[in-house]
Amino acid sequence: MARRVAIVSVGLTRTSSHRRDVTYPELVHEAVSAALAQTNLKAKDIDAVVYGSMDPFDGVFAPERWNVDACVGAGASNKPFIKLTTGGTTGGSVALGAYYHVTSGLFDVVLAVASQRVGSTLEAQLVLNTCIDPIYERWMGGGAIMVGANQAASHFHYYGTTEEDLAMVAAKNYANALNNPYAHLRRHLTVEDALKTRMVSWPLRFSDCCPSSDGACAIIFASEERARKITDTPAWVRGEGQITDNYYVGDRPWFQDWEALSILARRVYNEARINNPLEELDVAELYNAFTIQEIIECEALGFCEPGKGAELIRKGVTTMEGKLPVCPSGGTLCTNPIGASGLIRIGEAALQVMGKADKHQVANVKTALAHVWGAAIGFHVLMILDKEAP
Amino acid sequence: MTQEEEILVMPGTWNLPFRYTAGRFASRFFRELRDSKKIFGVRCPQCRRVLLPPRPFCERCFVSTEEWVEVGPQGTLEGFTICYVPFLGLPPPPIATLFIKLDGADSCLGHILGEVDLSDPDKAKDAVKIGMRLEPVWRDERKGEISDIEYFRPVS
Numbered sequence: 001m002a003r004r005v006a007i008v009s010v011g012l013t014r015t016s017s018h019r020r021d022v023t024y025p026e027l028v029h030e031a032v033s034a035a036l037a038q039t040n041l042k043a044k045d046i047d048a049v050v051y052g053s054m055d056p057f058d059g060v061f062a063p064e065r066w067n068v069d070a071c072v073g074a075g076a077s078n079k080p081f082i083k084l085t086t087g088g089t090t091g092g093s094v095a096l097g098a099y100y101h102v103t104s105g106l107f108d109v110v111l112a113v114a115s116q117r118v119g120s121t122l123e124a125q126l127v128l129n130t131c132i133d134p135i136y137e138r139w140m141g142g143g144a145i146m147v148g149a150n151q152a153a154s155h156f157h158y159y160g161t162t163e164e165d166l167a168m169v170a171a172k173n174y175a176n177a178l179n180n181p182y183a184h185l186r187r188h189l190t191v192e193d194a195l196k197t198r199m200v201s202w203p204l205r206f207s208d209c210c211p212s213s214d215g216a217c218a219i220i221f222a223s224e225e226r227a228r229k230i231t232d233t234p235a236w237v238r239g240e241g242q243i244t245d246n247y248y249v250g251d252r253p254w255f256q257d258w259e260a261l262s263i264l265a266r267r268v269y270n271e272a273r274i275n276n277p278l279e280e281l282d283v284a285e286l287y288n289a290f291t292i293q294e295i296i297e298c299e300a301l302g303f304c305e306p307g308k309g310a311e312l313i314r315k316g317v318t319t320m321e322g323k324l325p326v327c328p329s330g331g332t333l334c335t336n337p338i339g340a341s342g343l344i345r346i347g348e349a350a351l352q353v354m355g356k357a358d359k360h361q362v363a364n365v366k367t368a369l370a371h372v373w374g375a376a377i378g379f380h381v382l383m384i385l386d387k388e389a390p
Numbered sequence: 391m392t393q394e395e396e397i398l399v400m401p402g403t404w405n406l407p408f409r410y411t412a413g414r415f416a417s418r419f420f421r422e423l424r425d426s427k428k429i430f431g432v433r434c435p436q437c438r439r440v441l442l443p444p445r446p447f448c449e450r451c452f453v454s455t456e457e458w459v460e461v462g463p464q465g466t467l468e469g470f471t472i473c474y475v476p477f478l479g480l481p482p483p484p485i486a487t488l489f490i491k492l493d494g495a496d497s498c499l500g501h502i503l504g505e506v507d508l509s510d511p512d513k514a515k516d517a518v519k520i521g522m523r524l525e526p527v528w529r530d531e532r533k534g535e536i537s538d539i540e541y542f543r544p545v546s
Contacts (some may be wrong), residue, residue: 056404059404125477126478131519134408134410136500137500138418139537140481141473141477141480142487142500145473148471150470150489153469153470154520157519163468198475199474199511200475201472201474202472202473203515203517204471247449248443248497250497250499251498253468253489253491253498
């Protein structure tokens with residue numbers, strides 16, 4: 001029988017395009033120390049560590065070795081340590097791994113850590129290109145931007161979404177990030193400004209694309225018994241899941257819809273007994289590396305009908321004042337330390353449930369959804385967190 | 391840390407040579423491109439889908455594939471983007487990358503567009519449309535690789 005599990009603490013770092021003030025282990029230490037400092041836990045109280053990064057960005061293979069001591073001294077104190085890497089979903093997989101450790105009953109208090117220094121690479125798209133099929137597809141120069149831009153081109157074609165819609169999503173996220181001290185892009189952006197930024201990959205402009213960030217996140221997962229002792233504000237895991245799609249992007253050219261995410265959402269809502277997500281969720285932290293993805297994610301997650309995602313931003317449903325605020329943190333669009341971004345989504349959702357999101361706190365949050373995508377838009381992770389134990 | 395403290399940044403590079411095993415299926419696919427200017431997929435014996443790129447098993451039915459089927463050469467554009475920004479080490483812009491469903495195939499081949507002026511995004515977006523018909527332009531000297539098709543162009 002799976003045990004109840006809660007997030008009891010979240011540690012975030014400041015993020016920027018190059019955190020040259022800290023070494024890589026110092027960056028991880030910053031996140032882990034912040035997570036410990038929220039609780040009365042000491043490094044010795046952590047039973048096991050689940051760590052993740054998306055290897056090549058940092059410029060070292062197996063960066064877990066570099067960071068093993070920054071994760072509560074796991075190396076020096078000989079703790080169990082697992083590394084997970086699943087492309088952009090790495091941070092989501094790390095959270096699931098830590099959750100599985102605890103819900104299985106094998107461990108009581110587990111630290112999830114994800115970190116990335118995209119700033120170590122001088123061309124992130126060139127690194128991303130190495131994950132594209134080397135026999136048939138890599139030569140075209142594709143990377144993350146190409147798949148995001150394909151989604152936008154198809155959504156424009158089939159559903160009539162416009163550049164203005166994307167600009168509204170960007171302006172909303174930039175405004176939210178201004179209230180988040182851990183966000184990377186913290187500047188005012190109007191819809192008019194966004195539409196004047198240069199075209200990157202049609203129809204995505206510069207303001208539609210996430211930055212390359214250095215950053216880390218640490219989250220402590222605990223069993224019910226321990227969680228209630230550690231904190232008065234646990235964020236309970238009410239539902240979670242992961243899904244994969246097949247390998248060749250060309251096998252699934254319906255870029256306007258995110259079928260795998262729809263399937264996963266149905267599974268996870270069923271587990272969490274959620275019938276109407278727009279009514280029952282109070283906030284969502286979605287992995288919106290590109291503006292169009294927030295629109296498609298809202299559709300796939302059932303916040304609206306397929307093809308109607310742009311109406312949510314036009315009507316203000318997803319703004320801070322709206323019925324279902326999306327990405328109060330500014331989302332992945334404003335901060336993207338790639339392997340860490342998924343864990344940041346889950347951490348931000350937890351902070352909202354805990355009531356600890358400070359200036360970007362949504363009022364009266366009971367239930368929060370976090371989403372992560374990765375692997376050439378083929379992988380997704382979802383986690384639903386709640387103020388009440390399930 | 392004081393303002394004037396100098397923080398060093400150490401340079402590094404990865405330049406690692408690899409060799410990727412193409413396998414029997416891709417090898418035959420590329421030989422057909424090189425020697426006969428033909429594009430082949432494989433048919434799944436169970437779901438009957440014609441898979442492109444050809445592969446030794448159907449990932450849906452999880453059964454081996456053996457029947458080779460010529461597809462195309464013309465096809466329909468299913469998805470695309472046009473990149474306008476140079477990225478270090480990647481093909482220079484503007485470049486339109488395409489997902490093309492070749493006639494007779496059930497999945498898409500990735501390739502690039504040629505013979506269309508992409509320089510102005512506002513004009514290019516009207517010249518490149520999902521659903522448009524495309525045909526391959528072959529290189530005279532072919533090496534047995536995907537770029538033996540130099541590019542696809544609109545069917546006139």
